[in-house]
Amino acid sequence: MSKRGNQSSFLRTIIIISTFGGLLFGYDTGVINGALPSMSKAFGLNSVTQGLIASSLLFGAALGAVFVGQLSDHYGRRKNILYLAVLFFIATMGCTLAPNVTVMIVFRFLLGLAVGGASVTVPTYLAEMSPAERRGQMVTQNELMIVGGQLLAFIFNAILGNTMADNIHVWRYMLAIASLPAVFLFIGMIRVPESPRWLVSKGRNDEALRILRQIREENRAKLEFNEIKAALAEESKMEKATFKDLSVPWIRRIVFIGIGVGVVSQVTGVNSIMYYGTEILRDAGFETSAALIGNTANGAISVLATLVGIWLLDKVGRRSMMLTGLTGTTLVLLLIGIFSFVLKGSASLPYIMLALTVTFLAFMQGAIGPVLWVTLSEIFPLRLRGLGMGISVFCLWVTNFCIGLIFPILLDKIGLSATFFSFAIIGFVAIAFIKKYLPETKGRTLEELEHYFRTYDNRDIQNDLNTIEAAGK
Structure with missing residues (x-):
């Protein structure tokens, strides 16, 4: 070889x-x-x-x-x-x-x-x-x-x-x-081996170059080594944002959007299905053994939809993918609430419920999941990325925790139908949030986005970005 x-x-x-x-x-x-x-x-x-x-x-x-x-x-x-x-x-x-x-x-x-x-x-x-x-x-x-x-x-x-x-x-x-x-x-x-970038950050340059030569061609290894050193030197001069910077309106607004995107991805109720899918199918009427088998369909569609979502990322706008995903998941949540109420006790309900959870995950993993992390990495300017990503990811996990904690309680106290009607209502709020606040980041530079947040209040985001782009030309 x-x-x-x-x-x-x-x-x-x-x-x-x-x-x-x-x-x-x-x-x-x-x-x-x-x-x-x-x-x-x-x-x-x-x-x-x-x-x-x-x-x-x-x-x-x-x-x-x-x-x-x-x-x-x-x-x-x-x-x-x-x-x-x-x-x-x-x-x-x-x-x-x-x-x-x-x-x-x-x-x-x-x-x-x-x-x-x-x-x-x-x-x-x-x-x-x-x-x-x-x-x-x-x-x-x-x-x-x-x-x-x-x-x-x-x-x-x-x-x-x-x-x-x-x-x-x-x-x-x-x-x-x-x-x-x-x-x-x-x-x-x-x-x-260790990450060459981390080694350079610690002054272990010889070791970093040796590792780069193991995973890159010789010329590429030297070029990348010099790029890493230059990037780290530039970052060392950059003043990173702190919590004090949240007093600045445009920074506060962009962090607010980052938190919102993280929370929206979880309030769809996706993890109520990923963590309690078997319980949902049992509540709908399946025996435990059948519910365990049926739940594998949820896992299979998640893998397939993630593959499709990754393929779509570079072809479709982030904002439009997120809105499509949220619209699909919200409508499915509404249908789950309706069918679990109208067909309660029916022999067909478990199969309808399984079909709906699979459809839900197709929208979630194919449109919302892949966009989430890409969007969070793109909306924050470099100096704000550490603070913004940290706060957004923390809020994402806390929301996930809250849903994981209250879902079985809701299922026990108010039932399957009312629980999913509640998620559907939250879903409509999530759609309104994304439509109003999230800019399209595909094909936009970090500088364009930063200029938007510095200059504009909450107007029609897409028109504002088009205006910026036209002015640049």
Whole structure:
């Protein structure tokens, strides 16, 4: 094999190994979907304790994304992922062997710290290891691994739930499977190098250049090494935004939009389906074994829709994709509310419900999911990106936590129909927010967007941006 072939093969190995962090993210967030029915019997759970067990991971993820992810700036991306692999393993085994609800919640919280840390560190590592022209493609592979991990969780849940239906502790086997990719991630990360960009930031230039030569051609390695040094020198001169800057109206407005985009992506109720899909199908009339099998369709459509969404990203505007996705999910939520009320007790309801949740996830993962992270990365000017992304992602996870906590309580107290009518109402509010406040970022420079936010109040966003573009010509 040629040297260039060896470099490409090594880079592919790095990507596969590191994205096991995304696989763990997906599996650990999805496995609770099928584990809850048998766990409820073992622990005698009510709607409140179900919500606490499911959402404790999400609260941990909110803190992990903000604090654990930042440790990679100090210890390095590779070492941080190694530590996260250890935390994934310990927390997974703690959940698997938990003797009671309290211990389960504690270890689910620790698992959330690992999930949140991985959600920040793995994409950063991938972006810094990838060639510029392939960066988007390689980073989005982590998104595929996340939904792939959720699909694997649903498949294993269905297999174990049907072959061990009489075993009250079947949920322990479902949770334990996540320990295997954690071990693989740890062993794999020992064999891969540190991010060259992080090494240059720490003054370890010789080591950074040596690693670049392992994954790039010689001339490309030297060119990229010099570009990294120049970029870091420029960043060191740049004054980063702080919380004090939120007193500036245009900065406050753009952070408000970032928070809104993050919250909107979660208030669709997507994670009520990803975390409680089995419970929803059971409530609609499926037996537990059938609900576990049916729920695998939700995982499969998530993977397929994510592939379609990634393909559409460079062809369709971000704002129009987000509005299409929100319109689709909101209408489906409305239909779920209507059918679960009109056809309650009907033999056809479970199948209609499954078709609707699959349709919902097609809109969500195909139009909203892929746009979310791209939009957040594009709306913030460079000096504001650290502060803006940090606040937005934290609010995203907190919203996710709140939905994970209250959904089973709503399902128990007001029923399936009223719960989804509530999500539909929120969906209409989300559509209005995106239509009014979110600018189209596709094909716009950061400077154009910053000029818009500095200069204009809340008018018709698309017309204003067209005016800016016309003036530039």
